[in-house]
Amino acid sequence: MSQKDTGSKWNLTPQGWNLEGVPAYQDQTRYTQVGRSVPRVDAPAKVKGEAVYTGDMTLPGMAYGKIKRSPYAHAILKKIDISKAQELPGVLAVLTGAEAPNRWGIVPQTANETVLALDKVRFYGEGVAAVAAIDEETAEEALDLIEVEYEPLPVLLDPFESMERAHEVLIHEDSPGNIMHQGEQVYGDVDKAFSECAYVLEREFHTNYPQHGFLEPHTALASYDPQSGQMHVWSSTQVPHYLHRQLSIVLEIPMNKIRVTLPTIGGGFGGKGEASSAEFAACLLSRKIGRPVRVTYERSEVFYTNKGRHPAHMKLKMGLDQDGYIKAVDFDNTMDKGAYSGWGVVVLFYTASMMHLPYKVPNVRFRGRSVYTNKPSTGAMRGLGGVQPRFAMECLLDELAEMMGVSPYELKMKNAIESGHTAVNNMFVPHSEYKKCLQTAVEKSGYLEKRGRLPFGKGIGMAGGYYISGTAYTLYQNYKPHTSVMIRVDTEAGVTLFCAAADIGQGSNTVMAQMAAEELGVFYEDVHVQAGDTEIGAFDLGSFASRLTYASGAAIKMACVEINQKLKETAAGMLGVRADQLVIKKREIYSMYETKKRLPWEKAVEAYTSINGSLVGLGNFSPPRRKGIDMISGNRVQGANIGHSPTYGFSCQVHEVEVDVETGRIYVKKVTEAGDCGTPVNPMSVEGQVEGSILFNIGGCLYEDQKLDASGKHLNPNFHDYKMPTMMEMPEMDTNIVESYDPTAPFGVKETGEGAVQPTFPALVNAIYDAIGVRFYSLPITPEMILKALKEKKEKEG
Amino acid sequence: MKQLIELNINGRNYEVAVNPRDLLIDVIRKKIGLTGTKKGCGEGDCGACTVLIDGKPELSCIKLAIACQGQKITTIEGLAQEDGSLHPLQQSFVDHGAVQCGFCTPGMIMSSKALLDRNPNPSPQEIKHELSGNICRCTGYKKIIEAVEAAAKVWSQEGVK
Numbered sequence: 001m002s003q004k005d006t007g008s009k010w011n012l013t014p015q016g017w018n019l020e021g022v023p024a025y026q027d028q029t030r031y032t033q034v035g036r037s038v039p040r041v042d043a044p045a046k047v048k049g050e051a052v053y054t055g056d057m058t059l060p061g062m063a064y065g066k067i068k069r070s071p072y073a074h075a076i077l078k079k080i081d082i083s084k085a086q087e088l089p090g091v092l093a094v095l096t097g098a099e100a101p102n103r104w105g106i107v108p109q110t111a112n113e114t115v116l117a118l119d120k121v122r123f124y125g126e127g128v129a130a131v132a133a134i135d136e137e138t139a140e141e142a143l144d145l146i147e148v149e150y151e152p153l154p155v156l157l158d159p160f161e162s163m164e165r166a167h168e169v170l171i172h173e174d175s176p177g178n179i180m181h182q183g184e185q186v187y188g189d190v191d192k193a194f195s196e197c198a199y200v201l202e203r204e205f206h207t208n209y210p211q212h213g214f215l216e217p218h219t220a221l222a223s224y225d226p227q228s229g230q231m232h233v234w235s236s237t238q239v240p241h242y243l244h245r246q247l248s249i250v251l252e253i254p255m256n257k258i259r260v261t262l263p264t265i266g267g268g269f270g271g272k273g274e275a276s277s278a279e280f281a282a283c284l285l286s287r288k289i290g291r292p293v294r295v296t297y298e299r300s301e302v303f304y305t306n307k308g309r310h311p312a313h314m315k316l317k318m319g320l321d322q323d324g325y326i327k328a329v330d331f332d333n334t335m336d337k338g339a340y341s342g343w344g345v346v347v348l349f350y351t352a353s354m355m356h357l358p359y360k361v362p363n364v365r366f367r368g369r370s371v372y373t374n375k376p377s378t379g380a381m382r383g384l385g386g387v388q389p390r391f392a393m394e395c396l397l398d399e400l401a402e403m404m405g406v407s408p409y410e411l412k413m414k415n416a417i418e419s420g421h422t423a424v425n426n427m428f429v430p431h432s433e434y435k436k437c438l439q440t441a442v443e444k445s446g447y448l449e450k451r452g453r454l455p456f457g458k459g460i461g462m463a464g465g466y467y468i469s470g471t472a473y474t475l476y477q478n479y480k481p482h483t484s485v486m487i488r489v490d491t492e493a494g495v496t497l498f499c500a501a502a503d504i505g506q507g508s509n510t511v512m513a514q515m516a517a518e519e520l521g522v523f524y525e526d527v528h529v530q531a532g533d534t535e536i537g538a539f540d541l542g543s544f545a546s547r548l549t550y551a552s553g554a555a556i557k558m559a560c561v562e563i564n565q566k567l568k569e570t571a572a573g574m575l576g577v578r579a580d581q582l583v584i585k586k587r588e589i590y591s592m593y594e595t596k597k598r599l600p601w602e603k604a605v606e607a608y609t610s611i612n613g614s615l616v617g618l619g620n621f622s623p624p625r626r627k628g629i630d631m632i633s634g635n636r637v638q639g640a641n642i643g644h645s646p647t648y649g650f651s652c653q654v655h656e657v658e659v660d661v662e663t664g665r666i667y668v669k670k671v672t673e674a675g676d677c678g679t680p681v682n683p684m685s686v687e688g689q690v691e692g693s694i695l696f697n698i699g700g701c702l703y704e705d706q707k708l709d710a711s712g713k714h715l716n717p718n719f720h721d722y723k724m725p726t727m728m729e730m731p732e733m734d735t736n737i738v739e740s741y742d743p744t745a746p747f748g749v750k751e752t753g754e755g756a757v758q759p760t761f762p763a764l765v766n767a768i769y770d771a772i773g774v775r776f777y778s779l780p781i782t783p784e785m786i787l788k789a790l791k792e793k794k795e796k797e798g
Numbered sequence: 799m800k801q802l803i804e805l806n807i808n809g810r811n812y813e814v815a816v817n818p819r820d821l822l823i824d825v826i827r828k829k830i831g832l833t834g835t836k837k838g839c840g841e842g843d844c845g846a847c848t849v850l851i852d853g854k855p856e857l858s859c860i861k862l863a864i865a866c867q868g869q870k871i872t873t874i875e876g877l878a879q880e881d882g883s884l885h886p887l888q889q890s891f892v893d894h895g896a897v898q899c900g901f902c903t904p905g906m907i908m909s910s911k912a913l914l915d916r917n918p919n920p921s922p923q924e925i926k927h928e929l930s931g932n933i934c935r936c937t938g939y940k941k942i943i944e945a946v947e948a949a950a951k952v953w954s955q956e957g958v959k
Contacts, residue, residue: 039892046900047888047907049834049874056833213935215838215846215901266836266901267935299839505899505936684895684941691938692898719843719933727926730939 032586033518034747037684041510041529042264042503051264054219054236055296062221063092065285065295066139067277068129068146069304070121073157073374073712074171075150077120080129084145090138093288094146095130100284104246106239106274108476110180110341112172113377115250115280120153122171122339123376124712125304127277132285132293155712159313159336159371171339171372180337180370181345185352187424188363193328197319199403202330204315205392206778207761209336210704211308212381213724216266217299218306222282223292231258231287235279238268238504239542244534245476246275251283262532268504269696270380271306273544274342303717307379308706310347310370311336312388318396324404326362326415329355331389333368338377343384344370346473350385353642355393356423358434358466358650359415364424374712380544382696383757386467391779394463394762399775407451408766409442412464426626427642431742431750433676434650438464440674440736445654447672451770457659459771464652465758468645469678469751470550471623472541481620482547484538485555487516489563490614491606495520496528497556500537501548506753507685508548514681515553515747519560521584522601538618546751549681550646551621553746558619566615571604647742649755651675653694655731655767661790664783666768668698668731673759675735678742678750690735690756697760699725705780803867807832808876816863823847823858826873834874834904838933845932848905849873855912855931874904877911886956887911890949891942898936906932910946918954922947 045051082094097116105111116127129146133139154169156162162171162178171178194200221234231253237243240260248255265272278295286293297305317330333351337344352366381387401411413435421429442448442462450460472482486498497516503509513527520527530536541547564584571589572579575597583592590598608615623644656670671694680686703723707715716722741748761779769775774789800815807830814829826832826849835858838846842860849858850872877885884892887907897903906929913920913928920928925946926939934942 037895039895040897042900043892043897044884044888046897046903047874047884047891048878049832049904051900052833053836053901055837056827213933214899215836215844215933215935216899217838265899266838267899269935299841505901507898688895688898688937688941691940692936693938695938696935718841719839720841724933724935726930726933727939727943728930730926730943733938733940 031518033514033524034681035679036514036682038510038514038524038682040507041513053216053264053266054221054234055216057221057234057263057294059221059223059292062292062294063132063134063285063289064136064139065130065132065281065293066136066143067127067281067295067301068143069125069301070117070128070150071124072121072150072152073124073155074153075121076153077117077128077148078151079149081147082129084147085131085142088138088142088145090134091131091142092134093132093285094142095281095284095288097128100250100280102250102252104250104275105341106242106343106475107341107345110345113340115277115284123304123374124708124714125301125376126339130281130285132289155374157373157375157708157712159334159373162371162373171374175372178372180341180372181348182369183349185366185425190328190330190363190365193363194319196321197327198322199400200317200319201396201400201403202315202317203396203399204777205395207312207388207391208700208705208779209308209311210381210700211303211306211706211722212269212271214267214269214271217297217302218272218276218278219294219296220279220282221292221294222286224283224286224290226290229253229257231283232261233258233279233283234261234263236265236272237262237279238265238272238502238544239274240500240502240532240534241540241542243275243279247279247283250280251287259535260533262502265502265504268543269382270384270544272504273380273542274307276305299719300717303706303714303722304376307342307377309381309387309700310378312351314388314392316392316396318400320400320404324406324411324414326359328363329361330365331355333389335368335370336375336378337370337372338375339372340377342377342379347380347385350642351389353425353427354386354389356425356427357429357648358417358432358464360417360421362424375708376706376714382693383467383754386465386754386758387697387761390465390758391761391765394465394759395765395775398766398769407448408462409438409448413438427645428626429648430744431647432650433738433740434464434466436738437650437652437674437676440738441652441654441672444734444736445656445672447654454770457661457771458657459659459767459769460654460656461763461766461768461770462652462654463759463762463766464650465755466648466650467546467751467755467758468642469647469649470547471642471645472545472547474541481539481622482541483551483555483621484540485552485559485619486538487559487563487617488614489605490609491602493528494526495522496530498530498537499540499552500534501531501540501552502543503531504543506543506689507682508543508552511549511681511685512552512556515556516560518747519557520563522587546649546754549749549751550745553749554621555619557746559617560619561617563615563617566608567604570608571599574599574604574607647678647745647750649675649677649751651755651759653759653763655763657764657767657771659768659771659786661772664786666702666781666786668729668764670732670734673733673735673756674738675752675756676738676740676750677752678740678745679748680737681747681749683737686737686752687735689752691733693756694733694760695725695730697757698729698764700780701761701764702780803864805863805866805871806869807871808873818862818864820863821859822849822861822863822866825863826858832873832875836901836904838901845909846902846905848908848932850908850912853912853915855909874907877907886952887914887949890945890952894941894945894948896937896941896945902932902934906934906942910949914950914953919950
C-alpha cells in the first residue's frame, strides 16, 4: 500500500480510486481513520458488565411503575375501580387513561394512541391503568386490585375480514372501512406495457408477523422536579427526538422543560423507534408523586406493545419483453396494521418504492392499504417496508427467469440499475455497485455451477436488494436539518463531538468518532462522543431508516471546516507558510510542499485557544428534497421519504440449504453475501451488521411468527415459544464488502444496517425451490409446510 | 418471611435478607448492586442472566437465591484481572467485534468461560452447542465464535486462572 502523502485527492479517479487501483477506503494516503476495523469505543465497558442500561439505574427515592393490561383484544372499557389498589400500603399513585388523553403517534397526521386506553381496548395486552409503588412486588399486587369492567366487542384479526365487517365493527371511529390509510401511485402506462410483454406472471405472497427480539426490554426512568417543572427521562429508545416531542404533547410540557437521555441501549431494530407507554407512564407517575419512577417491561409486555413487522398480503404482476427486460410491474399490497397507526403510512409507501429499484422498471402501478385489526400494532422493523415486497419481487423474477429459460442471475444482471439511474418515480441513484454485488456473490458461491445440479433436498438460491441511505422525514412537516453536529476543540478535552444521535448497539458512536478524527486529522481514540442526549447533543432525528452514518458524516464534515481553517491559519503563522498549503493528518500539521515544515496538532490548538478560547464548529445535514413536481419533466415524485434518499446501498445473497425430507426441517448451510455500502467506515462493524442481518431474517423466514388465538390472545409472548435463531442455526457466512465509493457522499459512505436484510427471504425461498422443486409464497416456511408440500408433490407426480 | 443468608459472589461474602421466592438475578442486581448480569426474558430462555455457580453456567433468572448458599457464584464483574485489565475472553470479544448492543455479552462471556474452563480447545461445533442457550440478536454469532476460538488459543498458550 502506498505510503506517500501528497494531497492524495489528486491521485484519485472520479470513482474514488487511486491510480494504483486501491479503493479509496484502503488507501492510507487518503484515509487514516475511516476504513479501519477498530474496536467499538463502548465495548470494554460492555464486556466488563459496567455499561449502564436504563434498567440498571436507580435514583434516590425511586419508585417502581407497572402497567395493568387488558385480557381482551377488543372491548369497551366500562368501568375502572382503582380504590382498592390505592389503599394498598406501599402504593404511591395509580394512573388511568383519562389523566393523559392526548393522542400520540410518530406520524402526527395519524396519531391515535393514548398512554392508557380511554374508552375501549383494541388489542390483547393494551394498558388500562398504571401503578407506582415502593417496590415491584407491591406494584404487581396493586395491579391485581384494580377492577376493570369490560364489554367485549367482536374481534377482527384478519385485514380482509376487518374491511369486510367494517359496517358492523369499527376499530377506530374515525377510520371508515377499518382502513388506516390507502393510496395509489401510477407511473407510465402499465396496462399498455403489459399488453406488449412476452412474459407475464402474477402471484400472491403472504408474509408473517415477526418481532424485533432485541434483548433489552423497554425501560424508562423519569424524574420530575416539581420546583423547576423539569422532566428528565432516561430511556431505551432509538428516537430520542421523537420521544421528546411525543412527551411534550402528552405531558403538555414544553420541549425545553424535558430532557431525554439515553443510557446504553440493548438493541432496537426499529422496535424502539417510537415512544412507548413505559416512557409516558414513568413520566406521568413521577409527576404525580414528585419522585423518580422506573418502568421496566417484562418480555411479555414487549411482545404486546412492541411494533413488529407488518404482515403483508401482496399481489405482484410483472411483465418482461421478449429479451427479458422488465416492462411493467403491478403491485397490490394489503398490510396488517394491528391496532394503532404508528409508522403505518410511512411503511405502506416504502413498499411502493421498493418496486422502482434495484431494477429498471419503466411502468409501475401500486395500490396499497393499511388495515386496522385487533392485534398488537405493527410498525418499523429492520428493513421496514422493504423486506416484504423484496421477497415478492425477487421470487417472481426467479420464476420469470425459469419461464424464459435463463438463469435468474442473467435476468437480474440484465435489468440491474447502474450509477446515475433515475427511476420512473424520480428516485435518483447517484452511485451503484449493484451489478458488482450480484457478480461477487454469484461467483464466490458457485451459484451458476450448482443451481439445478444439486441432489434432491439440496438447493441454492439468490436474491438482490437495496435500501435507502441518509434520508428521513421530519414527520411533523418541518424543514430543519435532520442532523446537527457540534465539535469542540480545546486543550481541556481535545476533541468533543456533540450530537443527540442514538447508538443502539449498531456502533454509531465509534463511527462518528472515526469520521470526525478523519476530518480533523487526529485519531479516533482522541474524539469524545457525547451522544444520545437532547440537552447535551445537537439535534438529530434518530436511529432509523439507515440514515445515521451518511447524515452524521455530512454534518461532521461541515462542522470541521471552520475548525481546520482556524487551526491552519494559526499554524501558518507559526510555520511561516501559507494556510492553504497545510495538511492536517495523524495529529500533525504540515506543508504539503515542504514537509519539514510541521508542528504537532495540539501546539496549534494551544496557540489558538490561548488567544481565542475553545474552538467550536457546527455542521448540519438535510437530505435533498425531491417531493412534489419536477418543473422540467413534469414528473411527480412520491414514495414517502425514500424519494429523498441521497444515495442507496445494495446487496446480494446466495443461500445454500439442505431440506430434510423426513422431518421437513430446513438447514441453511452457507450464505454468500456481497454488499455495496460505499466506504465501510469500520469494516468489522459492517461485517457485524451484515452477519446479524442475515441471521435476523433467516429467523423471520423459517421460525418467527407471533400467534394469536381466535379471541386475539397472544399465544407466544416469550422467547420459549417465539423461536429466534440460536448459534446452532447459524450458517457458514461469507460476507464481502465490494469496492465502492460514492463520490457524492461524505467519505463515500452508504448504509449497511438494513440493506443486508432485504435479500434473505427470497434467496432462501429460491434455494428451497431449487432443493425440492416447491415454491412457497407464505412465510414462515415451517417443517409442516415442507412435509405437506412434498406429500402433495409426490401425489401429483404419482 | 425474610431470612438472612450468605452468598459468595466473586470471592466475597455478602449477607442479604431474602424471601424464599427471591430469584438469584434480583438479589445480585438489586440487593448487591452488581448490574452486569442482565435480564432479557425472565424465563430462562435467552441466557443473558447466565452466571457461574461452582464453575457451571446457570440461569440466574430461574434460580432461587436461597438455594445458592455455600456455593461460589461468579458474575461478569468477577472476571477482569486484579489490576483491572480484561480477562482474555473479554479482550477477545472486544478485539473481534463480538459486541454490539452488549446486552447478551455478559451471559455469553460467562457461558464461554464455563466452556473453556472445561474444554480449553473446543471445536466450532462444540462452541455452538455450548453457547446455543445464549441468544444474540445483533451479531449473527459469527464474531462471537471467532472471539471464543481466539481466546481459547490465548488460554492454552498462556494459561488463565
